[in-house]
Amino acid sequence: MTAPGPRPPRLLPVPAVALWSDQTVHVPQLRLGSQGIYSTGPEMRDADGLLWPQVFGPETGEPLYAVMDPLKQRRAMEEFRCQVGMGPATRTPLGVLWALPLLRGTDEDPPRDWEKGVLTTEPPVCLAHARVAVRKWLRLKEGYAAFFVQEAELYAIKGTFYPPPPIGAPPFRTTRRLDDPEARLMVADLLVRRLKKATPIDLSDPDLTRDAAPCNRLSREKTS
Template identity: 55%
Template sequence: MSGVSRLEPVPAVALWSDQSIHIPTVCLDPAGIHHQGPENRFEDGLLWPQVAGTPTGAPRYAEVNPLLQRVAMEGLLCQIGMGPATRSPKGVLWLLHQPEGTRDDPVRDWAGGENVLDPPVCLFHARDAAGTCPELRRGHEAFWVGDSELVGVAGLYYPPDQAQPVDRTIPLDSPETRFLVATALIRELRNVSPVDLADPLLPVDPVPCNAQPDGAAPMKRCPARPSPFTSSPLDLN
């Protein structure tokens, strides 16, 4: 219908207008940083911010819920439905925007591996997003990923010798992570095989990763906005 906006599936990892990311007071000592009061610190020792509010209001596509990004990346869950990402003998399915080939958005170097903040996807939501998300409609690439190791973390780094924190990406095995409030996990994608989402050999009517027993798949849809994930290269050096 003319004049009606196309509705886009909202990624489960997107932040909503009734939510906010809160970093409590940061205390610094030689052993690292900690928050005053309750902390979001998990088995790997990383310190994470707090997310206040409820996933209601309007989706803020340009912002990611760091706690849900962590869950999706650790568990290889679909970033849209938060169910299991689609797997094949060639690996786990990933859907990424097509690079512009510029300095800020270079062509991906698969020979050397590619670091990403984007969690994987299921086939159902990959096809849906590829046809509705403005950025993906301009160009996208889908891959089976044979190896996807967690290699790094992005966040707010509190240098022991400086007054102000800075944005930084750090290897997961670096001792510097003890001075970081994490906001996203990073996976390195290797051993990739391009896949055409319209390939007739793929299931014609795949089941959504978050389908209920009755076959229904809960999904929030809103007017399309920008992708929540960065297109800038992630340097862990």
């Protein structure tokens, strides 16, 4: 009798905000106008009028777990959607669920100041998919902490800044607040929220996730 072979590893869903290898993030040719930078062709702008890149290509090939699709990241952050399933993130009386990289307390990576507010580009998660996020995203795989957050203000964008003439400096990556006039000189690729009033939780607690349903299944049930 032949002994059974090893059981194949359980497949986990690819986070919905991950970019795929067959996709391309495209920044159109830019011009400088009185209101900031603009494209002479089709543009992708958000509700604040800020410029975003375009994403072309099918979600095929290999998932790039270290890279987020800028348009899906923006949608997840704007609408409090789970970064894995793109359904509603878990929300309780304590707030919305976030899993954030574990900090090391160095000068480059200082402890979080929740009174001042914690800036993050990580979208929220639902309880059922939280374990996928902490296994698949590179920053979270190196260590994470989970919180229910009561205040999550849309605060800034990260992206490429295009200095206007006469400076003539090359473009560079930076962060600008949403109300900063210089944000009009950027192509954004990540939306930033400022988090406050956080309650830490333990995602390894089985009682916390035992009855949690995947957020995308809940979304399908509501529309059926």
